[in-house]
Amino acid sequence: MASVMKPQRKSTCFVPLCSCGYHSNRDNVSLFKAPTDPSRLSEWEKLIKRVDRELAPNAVAFAKQFDDTCIDRSFKIPVSGVVNEISHNKVRLKLDDVPTVFEGYVIHLIPKVVSKRKVRDLCKQEPVAKRRRLTTETVDEETTENVAAPEENDRSFDLPEPLGENRAAPQLAKLSEGHAFGSLSTPATWIKLATAPTDTLPYVICQTQANDFSHLTIERMVQFAKPVPERGSVLATVYLRRWEQSKHVVTSRQGAEPLIKNLCDDPILWVWY
Known part of the structure; x- marks a missing residue:
């Protein structure tokens, strides 16, 4: 039975104007993959507010888009009655955390609220007075x-x-x-x-x-x-x-x-x- 191939993870940040993952940016940064759960994926998409592309499960977000308390960088283990804090080989994102930090986010990428025009009822309008020509x-x-x-x-x-x-x-x-x-x-x-x-x-x-x-x-x-x-x-x-x-x-x-x-x-x- 043929195995289903998982979609390859993206290498660039999904947040607009973020240069993480591109060749022009050589900073060693962490990227977090979008959740596979549909409800959490929809929550991410509402917060990022990108209108030109749809958020997919293989998309990633830069670590700077998350609050520092949402990132798990170490774990604690007791040894002989002493609690030791050991760093992870790779930083992890805590469960149910979402991106909330967007620096330099442009306004024109946020979808505008469509203003509803008032429906004109032509039947209620008063007729224009006709001009009378003098004889x-x-x-x-x-x-x-x-x-x-x-x-x-x-x-x-x-x-x-x-x-x-x-x-x-x-x-x-x-x-x-x-x-x-x-x-x-x-x-x-x-x-x-x-x-x-x-x-x-x-x-x-x-x-x-x-x-x-x-x-x-x-x-x-x-x-x-x-x-x-x-x-x-x-x-x-x-x-x-x-x-x-x-x-x-x-x-x-x-x-x-x-x-x-x-x-x-x-x-x-x-x-x-």
């Missing part, structure tokens, strides 16, 4: 109201008179409140750009393509420059599309409003450039 009629009404509604302002629209010796302080205070032509009476199709710098004041007329109010084109613009108190006048520049058409000097509201109205009524200026 053409609604936008036309709101645009007409915003353009046609004049701003309420009680201050005078005329430019201040040229500075004198006793009028410097009142004129400067009046100019600091805003542009002198900030509330002109313009046709319904004209809009005052409130986002322009305070030094200039533009009035514009815009057009859209096929009632698409997300794309506006400035067809005409009258831009009033910063008032010059010393001269008592304002320079008004007329633009068609992005081209400069003409310049005018106005001194009062009565001169600024007809400039915009004539620009709106002149049919020649409706030609596309």
Whole structure:
């Protein structure tokens, strides 16, 4: 009857990063074989925590992986009433002892605990609110109201008179409140750009393509420059599309409003450039 060959014992330590048993390490160290009992073998494997290989009964562990109290290095024998301690030829591992000392053990070799993600229940989530597109009629009404509604302002629209010796302080205070032509009476199709710098004041007329109010084109613009108190006048520049058409000097509201109205009524200026 053929005999069953036992697996050959390994010559290198099973613990990760341990160099015992390799040619590069010539230290005379002791290696302990893993237990053959399945329960003890499983206990060793849980403590070593090696994930790339499975612990086999023929695997070995370095003596430094065990506590010094777990290693049996000698035995005692009484001789003529005297107890003598004699060293073993080979150190032995005490019964039921396990490796517990792991110096320089890397963290990435220890298996990570898999975090469980929370299951999302799509039925309990609130639906996303849909965006409603404004109809053409609604936008036309709101645009007409915003353009046609004049701003309420009680201050005078005329430019201040040229500075004198006793009028410097009142004129400067009046100019600091805003542009002198900030509330002109313009046709319904004209809009005052409130986002322009305070030094200039533009009035514009815009057009859209096929009632698409997300794309506006400035067809005409009258831009009033910063008032010059010393001269008592304002320079008004007329633009068609992005081209400069003409310049005018106005001194009062009565001169600024007809400039915009004539620009709106002149049919020649409706030609596309």
